[in-house]
Amino acid sequence: MKIHQEAIDAIENFSMPDNVGFGKVMLPIMAQATYKDGQWSQVEVIPYQKLELDPTCKVLHYGQEIFEGMKAYNFKGNGPNLFRPEENLKRFNKSAVRMAMPEISEELFMGAVEEVTWLGRNFVPKRSGESLYLRPFMIASECNLGIKPSEEFIFLVLASPVGSYFSGASIKVLIERDMIRASSGGMGAAKTGGNYAGSLLAAIETKKLGFDQTLWLSAEDKESIEEMSGMNFFSVINGELHTPAISDTILDGITRRSLIDLAKSEGIKVSEYKLGITELLEKIKSGECSECFACGTAAILTPIASLHDKSGESYPLKQEHGPVAKMLRDNLLGIQELSIEDKFSWTKLLKK
Ligand SMILES: Cc1ncc(COP(=O)(O)O)c(C=O)c1O
Missing domain, CATH: 3.20.10.10 (D-amino Acid Aminotransferase, subunit A, domain 2)
Known part of the structure; x- marks a missing residue:
């Protein structure tokens, strides 16, 4: 795992709006690993940034993509804590198998999720029903238009401080x-x-x-x-x-x-x-x-x-x-x- 100083600086300079909504405010950091030649790279935590993708990149044409949704809590400052994160990892790897994508190790998935949460711990909202929503995902990044499983992938983890998804109304x-x-x-x-x-x-x-x-x-x-x-x-x-x-x-x-x-x-x-x-x-x-x-x-x-x-x-x-x-x-x-x-x-x- 490599944590870039720019990511640490970005999180130190971050200020969170009072009203975060759902999935609108992103932490200014993300974790990333790449898959090439049958191997995953180490995870790097970098500043949140745009992805540079070739227009022929397979995810854009054939939808080879998987994701997870999970939350870290910090109610009354007692956290940050994750809820059953190993279940998200298991499901992520099941989705990967179905979508002809490489599975990911526990070390890599948990390392990325936990490091992003830890670095963002001061921005996990503390009121009941609020949390830090985590979005691990993987995309097929090989560039060419052949309808074949990609041999290159990017794994990313984003984080978003969130309020309640629904207002509580039925x-x-x-x-x-x-x-x-x-x-x-x-x-x-x-x-x-x-x-x-x-x-x-x-x-x-x-x-x-x-x-x-x-x-x-x-x-x-x-x-x-x-x-x-x-x-x-x-x-x-x-x-x-x-x-x-x-x-x-x-x-x-x-x-x-x-x-x-x-x-x-x-x-x-x-x-x-x-x-x-x-x-x-x-x-x-x-x-x-x-x-x-x-x-x-x-x-x-x-x-x-x-x-x-x-x-x-x-x-x-x-x-x-x-x-x-x-x-x-x-x-x-x-x-x-x-x-x-x-x-x-x-x-x-x-x-x-
Ligand atoms: C289609 C679908 N069904 C069910 C769920 C609920 O799954 P979980 O409780 O793991 O979030 C989700 C949300 O993730 C979903 O997208």
């Missing part, structure tokens, strides 16, 4: 019955740009119709619920937690897994299976399904107020801010912010 969700996000054998379980690009047209339509998020159904039966474009999906039916089982068409969310473990530890039964939209809507109507919510690193846990069909039908939830969602959110955020005992050993406190 969201309205549109059921997408025409377009699909992923199909079996495809790349839906990889965290790769193409999955997000493919969801944007639906996002435009969702917004145009007055809703906040798109709910994707399975390509196979246009019936089984999969996930949202950037979050996993849960419902509470007769007091039990239900969520679609992970498959190769769903991103295996770390928040999702953590909420399942938390719920079980609170004595709540959790079912992971093929959850049908028809059955869910009936249960919302009958009141058996009392809460639905979405979860992910950025938003943590966001309650769903109502589900909607393009035909105009609405399915309001009995409890917009239900007790199960609240209990799970409070517990998860409490562990992340080190204000509740972490009996799962999920948090990693950084020290030097």
Whole structure:
């Protein structure tokens, strides 16, 4: 690892605006490593800067790219601490394999993430719900137009001080019955740009119709619920937690897994299976399904107020801010912010 003096100077001269929003303010440093001739270089921490890419660079044409989203917390100055960073590394390498990209060692990934966090520790916001959002990513950087896997790559880690992703208000969700996000054998379980690009047209339509998020159904039966474009999906039916089982068409969310473990530890039964939209809507109507919510690193846990069909039908939830969602959110955020005992050993406190 090489930390350039210019990066240290840049962070020392940085001043953070009071209102950071989400993903708009970037720390003035980044970590970078390059892959060539079958080997990764050492990680260098350099000032945040533009990338110089040849216009034939493969990521620009064939989308060979993967990323992660993770957070460092410093609630009341008790951090900085990361939340289950090794899970992000595992998923990053799974995405790499699916996208024909080289895996990365723990030393390189964690070294880059931890060093950027440590150097930026004075800019990890300290209020509840705020954090330093970390964005490790890898792009194919070989230059030529051949449709072949790249043999050169750049790995980077960026960091952005962030406030809450959603205002805390519940969201309205549109059921997408025409377009699909992923199909079996495809790349839906990889965290790769193409999955997000493919969801944007639906996002435009969702917004145009007055809703906040798109709910994707399975390509196979246009019936089984999969996930949202950037979050996993849960419902509470007769007091039990239900969520679609992970498959190769769903991103295996770390928040999702953590909420399942938390719920079980609170004595709540959790079912992971093929959850049908028809059955869910009936249960919302009958009141058996009392809460639905979405979860992910950025938003943590966001309650769903109502589900909607393009035909105009609405399915309001009995409890917009239900007790199960609240209990799970409070517990998860409490562990992340080190204000509740972490009996799962999920948090990693950084020290030097
Ligand atoms: C498509 C998709 N599903 C689910 C999630 C939630 O995953 P995690 O909880 O690991 O952030 C994300 C966000 O990263 C996502 O982009």
